[in-house]
Amino acid sequence: MGSAVVRPYQDTDLEGAAAALVAVHATDGYPVEGVADPQAWIRSANVRAAWVGAVDGKIVGHVSVMRPQGEDAVSLWTGQSGDDEQHVAVLARLFVLQEARRRALGAQLMQAATSWAQDQGIRLVLDVMAKDTAAIRLYQRLGWTRIGEATHPYGEGRLMDAICFAAPDA
Structure with missing residues (x-):
């Protein structure tokens, strides 16, 4: 695999990002929603900004900054x-294909979003499902602060424990 690049999301990235999302769901069970229509989930009207990670032109990761929706x-x-x-x-909507992990791509995607927000x-x-321990370790390693717990509703009346974090100070 070649070198990884993080860049702003473009409309032409939608198909590749959707395919990566479906693949990540198959390996990790993330996300718990959005997989039925991954393109709609990625291009939600509530997205303020987004970035992709690519290796040799293939989309292997993604992250978005979203408007609050009652989280x-x-x-x-x-x-x-x-x-x-x-x-x-x-x-x-942070995800990285399993084959592209261990390249600091998740951290690079988070840094792009954090820099933009600052x-x-x-x-x-953010909230993260308590089951997603690798993601929790990433957020902690990057200095995010745990601010509480929540229950994340999804699907038809399903609930999952979640942990909430806030980005570090600039």
Whole structure:
């Protein structure tokens, strides 16, 4: 595999990002929603900015910054920090193909999103399913702060334990 590149998402990346999402779901069970229509999930109207990771032109990773939509991480952060919701966004839709891991691509995607948010004066928050221990280790290694726990609803009345994090100070 060649060298990895992280760059802003383009509309031409949709098919490759959707294929990568389906593959990650098959290996990791992530995401718990969105796989039925991966293109719609990736290009949600709530996306403010997004990036992809590519190796030799193949999309192998993705991350988005989303407008708040009632996430527990947003309410936990605003309640703890006093920030208003206009200065908060959600880091979401972060995934990297198994074959492309161990290249620091997840960290590079997160850094692209974090840098963008800092330039915009926005604090990023996220929730992660408690089962996704590798992702939790990544967030902790990158200095994200655990701000609480939540229950993530998905599917038809299903619930999963989640942990909420806030990005480190600039």
